[in-house]
Amino acid sequence: MNAVTRTAPTGSIYDLGYRHYEGKRRGRWWAVWSLYVEGMRGVWGFGRPMTAKAAPFILTGLYSLYALIQLAFSASFSQAIASGDMTATDLASYHNYFAAVSFFMVLFLVAQAPELVCRDQRYHVLPLYFTRALGRVDYAFARLASLTTSLFLAMMVPMIALFIGDILMKPDTLQAVGDEWPKFLPAIPATALGALSLSAIALALSSFSPRRAYAAIGLVAYFLLMAIVPEVIFRVGNRAGWDWSDKLVLLSPTNVIGVATDWFCGVALRITPVNEGGPPTTLGTDAYVLAVVASIAVFTAVLLFRYRRISA
Amino acid sequence: MALIETQGLTKHYGPVKALEKLDLAVEPGIIGLVGANGAGKSTLIKILLGVIPPTGGRAVVLGMDVVREASEIRKVVGYMPEHDCLPPDVGATDFVTHMARISGLPRSAARERTAEVLRHVGLYEERYRQIGGYSTGMKQRVKLAQALVHDPKLLLLDEPTNGLDPAGRDEMLDLIKRTGNEFGIAIMVASHLLGEIEQVCGFLVAIDAGHLLSAAPITTFTARTPVLAVEVEEGSDRLAAALVGHGFKARTDGDCVLVAMENEALYDAIRDTVADLALPLVRIQQERRRLEDLFRDPAPVAGNPQ
Secondary structure, three states: OOOOOOOOOOOOOOOOOOOOOOOOOOOHHHHHHHHHHHHHHHHHOOOOOHHHHHHHHHHHHHHHHHHHHHHHOHHHHHHHHHHOOOOHHHOOOOOOHHHHHHHHHHHHHHHHHHHHHHHHHHOOOHHHHHOOOOOHHHHHHHHHHHHHHHHHHHHHHHHHHHHHHHHHHOOOHHHHHHHHHHHHOOHHHHHHHHHHHHHHHHHHHHOOOOOHHHHHHHHHHHHHHHHHHHHHHHHHHHHHOOOOHHHHHHHOHHHHHHHHHHHHHOOOOOOOOHHHOOOOOOOOHHHHHHHHHHHHHHHHHHHHHHHHHOOO | OOOEEEEEEEEEEOOEEEEEEEEEEEOOOEEEEEOOOOOOHHHHHHHHOOOOOOOEEEEEEOOEEOOOOHHHHHHOEEEEOOOOOOOOOOEHHHHHHHHHHHOOOOHHHHHHHHHHHHHHOOOOHHHHOEHHHOOHHHHHHHHHHHHHOOOOOEEEEEOOOOOOOHHHHHHHHHHHHHHHHHOOOEEEEEEOOHHHHHHHOOEEEEEEOOEEEEEEEHHHHHOEEEEEEEEEOOOHHHHHHHHHHOOOOEEEEOOEEEEEOOOOHHHHHHHHHHHHHOOOEEEEEEEEOOHHHHHOOOOOOOOOOO
């Protein structure tokens, strides 16, 4: 059975011995692409046990559930709107969808971002990469690209569901595509930017711990604090008359992405009066878009810094 | 062309001197790198891979400078780390295929090479199972397979027999010997076990506390040396004293008397002396030097030529 201890050929046609490889060898970009593909498989649990597939697929399902429910009951919704019991703005649409159910995408990150970066540290796989054609910066960017693409795909599922649903609801399909398309199109770059921002934050924070659990706790803590603390300081500051406190809202990743999506979709800032605790009025939507771009820059820099220093 | 060449190679970690002015030139073959734990073996290997930069001096691997041409070196070098480096939740086939692709092999070639290399290291049906369920011996094989999958010109193996039982150890050493001798891949094996190095290597580099102790073909260490061991059942003290009286360099070592052989007359002198003293003679034998002597001070016989 054991070819290791078998030195002389025993006539088995299966034992061809060792053969040298004379074929093509690709370079660094192929390595980056391979790592990217492996990362995508890792996020969705392909090539891993069934349990690894549970979190990403269930969370994507839950994220899309809101859109599916709305589509299922769309007939009664349109009646309600027609009779004046509801307004069309109460319904989920491309621009407000993320803001409404972003919680599930935060959970998606908590579950899957550590999978990408902690596993390689925990099981010391990094030295194998860094002793090959792959550089440290390459590694960081490949991981970021994998998570961004995965998150983008997950976030696009309900968007596409809404798009298709709305079209099928109308009697004239071609006409409906023409009507819906301009509304749907800006959701794509908005979703892409949001996915990139969230991925950069999640990967940068996760990369500091080789333990998946600690990374997940860190992510939960970050997203919770950033959702609550600026809001609290803002309310306190509003009474105390601190004019800077409203800017802190820009620290909340889910908030800024929600409003930035409005900007892309050309919807006015969903301003609720300050005394109801909504986003402050002193900031324009542009500021939120800039905040998203800034968060991408900052956290990508943190990620690169981490991988520049990490020991292999 | 020398396989590995270093000049004044130095690596300091703060106040710790991991390597100190190492001058080395080795030819292709199976090279043993011995030293105690912490002697600087892993540091040397990592510098040769271009993973950590040297503090001073230079090193050339396969004609390429480790600092300037690190990425070129990595394409033709395979590395098996000392520690665990395998994720538990994938199969060996998936993992090795992935590593082959990272090394630059196209998709189908990566799959073919993985199948070949896993068979070469002796993994069969179990290669589809998750690595987490493997024994230490199987994991070591996967580690070797991932280092070998892109058909490197040089393999750097850091403690390849770590954690293996005696049978697994012999199999791993046999595998290394086969890979080095039959397939013409140069191998550098780092180990703290001299016995292993003796078994597989043709060339030996010994380092101690960052300093080069010796670098020479293994035969110079284990070759017959001009020392005769004379074993007697009793009276080795008297025999040694008598031989010294005849003008030979001799000392006792238990029941043995070790004599530096300076000319052919020694055999006759021993025979006559043993007969004169009426000692029960057991054997007369030329001593082989052992690798352990490298790390042992002083040399077995005073005046023994190095």
